[in-house]
Amino acid sequence: MTKKLLLILLLLCVLPAFAQQKLHKADKLFAEFAYTEAAKLYEEYLADAKNPKQETIVNTADSYYNTGKMASAVRWYDKLYELQKDAMDETHFGRYILSLRGEERYEKADQLLWEYLDKKGSKKFKQKLITQKQHLDSLNKNLPVYKVENLAVNTNKADFGTSFYGDKIVYASGKDSIKGHGRVYSWNEQPFLTLYVSDRDTTTGAFINEQKFLPKAQTNYHNAAPAFSPDLKTAYYSANNVTKSDRLENGANGTNNIELIKGQVQNGELTLPESVPFNNKNYSVGQPAVSADGKWLYFVSDMPGGLGETDIYIAEIFSDGKLGKPKNLGPTINTTGREMFPFINDEVLYFSSDGHYGLGGLDVFTSKKTGDTQFAEPQNIGKPINSNLDDFAYIVSKDGAFGYLSSNRAGGKGDDDIYYVTRANNAPCGQLVTGRVINKKTGQPIEGVAVKAQVNGSGYTDTSKADGTYIITIPCGTEAVVEGKKPDYTTGKPNGKGEIELSKYDDLIVKDGDVEKVAINPIYFDFDKYYIRPQAAAELDKVVYVMQNFPDIVIKIESHTDSRGNDEYNMQLSDDRAKSTYSYIMAKGIAPERIESVKGYGESRLINKCANGVECSEEDHQLNRRSDFIIVKK
Incomplete structure (x- = not known):
């Protein structure tokens, strides 16, 4: 055997082993949420792999999706969809659709989504999304109502998550790359986040006189998304779960989650810091918002029992500062996707979602409050506040004159940027x-x-x-x-x-031969009585409803008795019953001329065998004690 042949055989053995080693390393990085590095290694492996496992394709697509590289994510989700079609699970199909929208391939995204929902039998949810799409299409046909401007404070690191702090602004940034000895967050290779406080230029919206916020309270890891009580004495913010020695504390699956910290602000420092009672190292709790009256805390969590990847919850803030039991805001607000960054401005909830119909990534939605914990159907706020990528952490002033938005849209300075939002010149307010x-x-x-x-x-x-x-x-x-x-x-x-x-009119009437009657359940009267029972009132309300909604209808009232008792007496009793129903209808505001006649027929029109001398049950007799409302004109 020649040396050349030996070398070829050696390479044939070494190359597959080297490729498997690269795949193993990529899988390890993926499991550690180091998506940026994982994606690089997956790409190198897949360049030569002939029949890669579907799991590898999934991980590659997810790595790009989780770092906002939508073009690359689409490339691999396309391959996955070709292999799996209808067998593609809901989570990854949703990411596929969002990646397509992120690349502004809306027609293909919609086509795939409608087909998918039809096959899954999700007609109600499909209709909800179609309604949201029509709303968004209508909104985007109009001239832009808002003007969105990138702020000078932004850097090539992450800058996002603004909060009003009186006349000041607090936000998070990764620009202090020296912090933590230059360590970065492996998910996206960005530095850990620090909270800053700035004055606000009331003319341009710019941040000035910036300094670190509550510097002694912040950890060496992520500190972000603050919120404050109306009197500014209580602060809430998101931070990594850490030990007392400020080291990351992971959950049972090895993941480090976010917790919600609460404390009192005094002289520029945080006193009495504490972990809120529903924190848990096995899931994340963060992104707080406080209602204008200071009675409700909104926050985001992926705790067990939720509806999607992350949901918005609400907890009551009692007068002593204690927090009540968290309540999920439910399926009107939350979806199987991500609902994040709530902000409550009086009676309107602003939040970001990728589960409701949007332009791509996270979109900002609004929902009007209808109760303490109830909200109306969300509405997409449209362009230019929303884009094809992530748009989130939208806050707006009390009078609606200005606000701040965070986004990783194209044209920014790098990663997430903060934008100043004002109403466009001469824009009609609708x-x-x-x-x-x-x-x-x-x-x-x-x-x-x-x-x-x-x-x-x-x-x-x-x-x-x-x-x-x-x-x-x-x-x-x-x-x-x-x-x-x-x-x-x-x-x-x-x-x-x-x-x-x-x-429909036809759904409210019944036909008896050529005669039309208002469709109600039989109105029963007690034996030998003609007063209106509660059951009768409920049925008479149906008659009133028909007459109120169809103002040309004219009826006649006919009332009947059973056969028991004197015939002449029964005639009078039925007449009294007819007049009793007439009086009830008149009391509801129906004009007298719309009732042609009111007549009792006694026992002369029985509807069963129960005539004089025939033994019948009480139930059979009661069937004859009835009233009909016959339509004579419509």
């Missing part, structure tokens, strides 16, 4: 009223409904689309009374879910 019109009986969408939003004597309108959705723009800072109308349907106002439920 807010959207959106929702969906559905059939109350079937739940199906109704097309062609005239929806009107009444604001201070002015009306703003839209017509519901094939999917039942409507979008109306009304002036900012106003409240609208919304109502939907369509011929042969009832009128209706939005419920707590933003839906207008209408009933």
